[in-house]
Structures are given as C-alpha cells and as structure tokens.
Amino acid sequence: MSMSSADVLQFVASGLQNGAIYALMALGFTLVFASTGIINFAQGEFFMLGGMLAAAGMAAGVPLGVSVLAAVAATTLVGCLVERLALRPARSAGGLALVIITIGCSMLIKSGARHLFGPDERALPAFTAGEPLSVGGALIEPQAVWVLVLALAAAVGLTVLYRWTKMGLAMRACSISHDAARIVGVDTARVVMLSFGLAGALGALAGAVVAPITQTAYDVGARMGLKGFAAALLGGLGDPVGAIVGGFVLGLLESGAVAVVSGTYKDAVALVVLLVVLVLRPQGILGRHLGEKL
Amino acid sequence: MSRSGARWGAALVVAALLAGAVAGCGAKEGGGSDAGSGTTQKEPYRVGVVVSLTGTYAGLGIPEKKAIELQRDAINANGGVNGHPIEVIFEDDATDPAKAAAAASKLIEQDGVLAIIGATGTAQTMAMRAEVQRAGVPQVSMAGGSVITDQLDPLVFQTPWPNRIVVPFVLKAMARKGLTKVAVISDSGGYGKDGHAIIVKEAPAAGVTIVADETFNPGDTDMSSQLTKIRAAKPDAVLMWNAGKEAALIAKGMKQLGMTQPLFGGPGNGRKEFIQGAGDGAEGFRFAAGKILVPSAYGTDTEAYKVATEFIDSYTAKYGESPDIFAGHAYDAFLIVVDALKRIEGDATPAKLRDAIEQTKGLVGVGGTFTYSPQDHNGLTESELVLYRVENGAWVLDEQ
Incomplete structure (x- = not known):
C-alpha cells in the first residue's frame, strides 16, 4: 500500500488534533503540580465533566454555546471545591496522601456522573456545521479547527497569565517555594485553589470541544487522564510550554504508530517512547533540572 | 513540598495503575x-x-x-x-x-x-x-x-448468532453487491478478534479480497489514522467488526475523510446509540442481525x-x-x-x-x-x- 502526501498530512492532522487535547490535559496537570507538587488524578474527570455537562445542558434545551461555557464554569467550580473541601483540610498530611485523595475525588466524580447521567455515551453537535476543509489534500473537520484554536488560545492565555500578571507571578513564586512566597505576602492558599480551578477549566474545555468528534460518556476520564499525565511527563512536569510540546509530541507519536505499526499497539508505542525519553531525560523534553531553581 | 525526581515519578506511575484498578472496582454495581x-x-x-x-x-x-x-x-x-x-x-x-x-x-x-x-x-x-x-x-x-x-x-x-454464521452472511451480501475489494477494521477485544479471524478465513470462499486490515482498541476515541490507511488502499467497501461505542467514530470518521464507500457491520452495531452518535455518518450503513428490529421480517403469520x-x-x-x-x-x-x-x-x-x-x-x-x-x-x-x-x-x- 502506498501512502500519498495527502495521507501523510492526514496522519499529521489527526496527531495534531489529539495532541491539542492532550496538551490541554497536560497543562491542567502541570498547573497543579507547579503550585502544589502533587499530581491531580481527578484531572481526567474534569475532562469527562466538560463533555457530559455540555451534553446534559444541550439535552435540557440550553443552546450549545451556553452549555459549553456553563460546563467549563461548573467544572472550574468543581476544581476549586476539590481543593477547598478535600485537599486543603489534609494539607499537612504530605504529598502521597494528597495524591490518594485526588484518586478518591476522581472515583467520587465518576460515580456521581454515572448515577446522574447514566452509563450510555452522549453525542454533542459540532460547534459549527460544515464540510471538512481540505489542507494540502488532508481533510480537516471544522470541529478539529475549533480544537486547535481553543487549545492555542488557552495556551496563550495561560502564558500571559503566568508571565505577565501579578497572579501569575504569585503562582510562579509558589512553584519555587511555598514558604518563601508566603513570607513575601503571597496568599498561597488562594494560588493553589486558583490552579485547581484553572485545571478544571482546561480539562472541561478539552472534554467539551472534543465531544462532538469522539462522543463522551461517564467513563472517558481515566483514559484521557493517563494520556494527559503522560504528555505532561514527556514535556516536563511543571513547565507550561513543556506540557503543550508534550501533548503534541504524544498525539503525533500515536498517529505515527498507527501509520507504521498497527492500531492495536498505538498506546504501547507511545508509552515505550515515553519510557525511553524519561530514562534519557528524566526531567522531560523541556523540563529543567529541578535542582537548578533551588 | 517534596520533589525527589525519578523515585517520586515511579511512585506516581504505581499510583496511576492503582487508580485504574480502584476506579474499576468503584464502578462495580452491587448485585442486588x-x-x-x-x-x-x-x-x-x-x-x-x-x-x-x-x-x-x-x-x-x-x-x-x-x-x-x-x-x-x-x-x-x-x-x-x-x-x-x-x-x-x-x-x-x-x-x-x-x-x-x-x-x-x-x-x-x-x-x-x-x-x-x-x-x-x-x-x-x-x-x-x-x-x-x-x-x-x-x-x-x-x-x-x-x-x-x-x-x-x-x-x-x-x-x-455466532460470528461463524454472521460473517459469511455479510461477506456474501457484499460480494452480491459487487463489493469485492474490502477493507476490514475490527476491535482487538474478544468479539472483534473472533470476527476478524473468521473474516480472514471466509473471505476467499465468498469471493472477497481483503485490501486493508486495521485494528483499534476498545475505548479508542480517534480512528482517523486507521481510516487514512484504509482510504489509501482504495477499497470498494469497508467492513467493521465490533460491538461497542467506537463504531460511531468509524462511521463519522469515514464521512470526515470524504470516504464514500459503503460501510458494513454485524449485529453488534444494531444500536440506537450508534445512529445517534454517528449522525449523518450512519446513513446507508448496512449490517446483519436477527429479525427483531423489523418484526415483519419473521413473516406475520409465524409463531x-x-x-x-x-x-x-x-x-x-x-x-x-x-x-x-x-x-x-x-x-x-x-x-x-x-x-x-x-x-x-x-x-x-x-x-x-x-x-x-x-x-x-x-x-x-x-x-x-x-x-x-x-x-x-x-x-x-x-x-x-x-x-x-x-x-x-x-x-x-x-x-x-
């Protein structure tokens, strides 16, 4: 079987589309890691909530745009609540206990969604109707453009927030040292809650924007959580640019694995590359040696 | 805040695996x-x-x-x-x-x-x-x-109806319609794998040539890479064999990639959620199943x-x-x-x-x-x- 250049471009397009979603997820992981030093295993459930709440809103007769925005807002609130109600009271218990608490939260959110929405998959209409666009022979659905544009917008917005706002400065300060940040007057508790809220918003945005392409269900979170976590590790935990790079690299890797090996081994190929990268560069592709900062 | 590099990472991977296992248990519904x-x-x-x-x-x-x-x-x-x-x-x-x-x-x-x-x-x-x-x-x-x-x-x-009965039925129907160059896409789970083996075995007898043979894993959310390979093989028709929600992604993905070939499947695709999920992509989809979906097929005077x-x-x-x-x-x-x-x-x-x-x-x-x-x-x-x-x-x- 011979591949034309249009086919190769199609693989790239598919890799970029999935990569954009992984990047949003990885950003969620990275934000929480930067401000708390823990991995939030409820991140995948934020993704699920974005899609499921938007679909539920649509089913209740709310217009699509409002449903999606409301889903993102509601999940942001869920992110804040996870921090405020589950993690903050146990703050002194140490990293591993907090990670386990996030696993508990993810189970709670998933079971809740199953009871609320039932076990069936839900469909969401595309944000804009229309025929696929042809780019160099590769056909790209309008929704895939939405995925890329929103992921990019979120990445730019986050970078602006992180680099050039006072809140961003506080977040960066927290990622270096909580104690030092507190001494110079940073409200660290607020920063941590904000990072969970943003992680919720990013996950929900990813879940809602991809649902028209993939459908959604109460149980899609765990899988996407692992992908996002892998992307964050690949790019370098704690580094927003690394998260985006890691997401796209993982998406392209998976697409390439299907092209040259087989769909059955897609996940395996991506994980093997992840392991190799982590052995050669434990800090991830763009991650700095953590020691440098201290 | 502890960050001791690789060991911490290893612990997280273990935690991730545990999360999967524990979440699975959490989903279990008590047998009443x-x-x-x-x-x-x-x-x-x-x-x-x-x-x-x-x-x-x-x-x-x-x-x-x-x-x-x-x-x-x-x-x-x-x-x-x-x-x-x-x-x-x-x-x-x-x-x-x-x-x-x-x-x-x-x-x-x-x-x-x-x-x-x-x-x-x-x-x-x-x-x-x-x-x-x-x-x-x-x-x-x-x-x-x-x-x-x-x-x-x-x-x-x-x-x-086991795959050994359904698969030849579908393959023969495809051949009757002159669709003899067939691309196969099946899931790697039990039912898809079972059907795939029978498709490969029965295709020659039905007069069908398999020109592309792709797989996906249960739970996959993107089929466009597999479908791109199938498109490059220029089949007359596509035959999918699975019983889960991924079927809708295949039907939608074909439409997205501008593939106009007829799509065929088996009883596992006789679900309303498939039609809802695939939308326009489901139109024209053909599949074999028993007569319950349109009962007049039994013959209205039968037991x-x-x-x-x-x-x-x-x-x-x-x-x-x-x-x-x-x-x-x-x-x-x-x-x-x-x-x-x-x-x-x-x-x-x-x-x-x-x-x-x-x-x-x-x-x-x-x-x-x-x-x-x-x-x-x-x-x-x-x-x-x-x-x-x-x-x-x-x-x-x-x-x-």
Missing part, C-alpha cells in the same frame, strides 16, 4: 437480589445473571438486564415454574473479563445458583468457563463470539412473529422504548433456562438443568428457533438473519 412476586410456597429457583452494566458494553448489558427483569416478573406473576418462583441475581462485570470470572464464582459459591446467564461480551463469557466447569453449573451466554460454542463445552450454551411482537409490546409498555437485539438475546437466554426448568421432574439441580437445556428442541425465541444437541450448543442458522440499512436515522430491511 430481587425475588419475584410469586405467591407459591415452594423454594425459589435461583438463576445468576452476569451482564456489563458499565464499561464499553454497557449499552448492550443494560437492555439485557431489562429484558430479564421483565420476563422474570411475567413468569412469577403466573405462579413461577412448576410452582417455584424464579429469583434472579444480577452481577455487573464492568466489561472486564476478570470481574466476570469473579462474579461467576460469587454466584456459584455464595448464591448457589442453578444456572448462569451471561456474559454480555465474548471475552467475559470465556473468562467464566473455569468457574462453571469447576462447579458443573450450566451457562447460557448472550455474546456472539464463535469461540464460545466452537470450543464446545458440555456446560456452555449461546443465544446470539416467531407472535413471540417477538408480544415481547416487543410488553418491553415497550414497561420501558418506553423498543427492545434491541441484545434485549432479544437476553429474552432468549432466560426463555431457554425457564423452558428447561419446566421440563425437569422433581427438584432442579445444575446437572439436571444442563441436560434439559441440551434437549431444547424447536423452542421459538426472538433470535431464532433453538434446537440444541450434544454437538451444537448454538442451534441457529443463517436463515435467522437479515440485512438492515440505516435510512433517515432508522433501520429498514435492505433489499436482499
């Missing part, structure tokens, strides 16, 4: 035992049911459970079986073979069931085999993998038509939606067990029940007329199948 409303004094007959109420096959397992609850209540309201009420104990396997095996063990050891109906999926059905063999309890599966009755076990029976329409009417009246083929498989499985129990003289035991199930003869269900023998634990033929087409979001009979 509900006795029917029988008014008799005799000891109830206990039957275990293992279905997928969560996971990839939830869309199949839930109608199965509904159909069995409906039939249980109808039988108990009529005095049960030979004076014994029927008690059904449901277990959710979460579409996980290991959980199916555990559920079978629990039903046998703790509940002392006479028979097990299940599972929803092929891999889950096979995973229960060691348990039923050890205890000598008969099992009636609602999954369509050929392996279930090809690897004949005296204890294991099957209600759907099968009467049985099926009675079931459809009572199911629709209770649940407000018409039953799909999976509900039909569960109806048949329960019917087979009840019919065999009725023929047992004296009190039933698992061994007596097994023998009675094997003697099932000319039993008219919704999936077909069942006649079992020591050599055949499926008892169905190609004549039970018809080809459907999706038209304006609904199933219609394809011209045959």
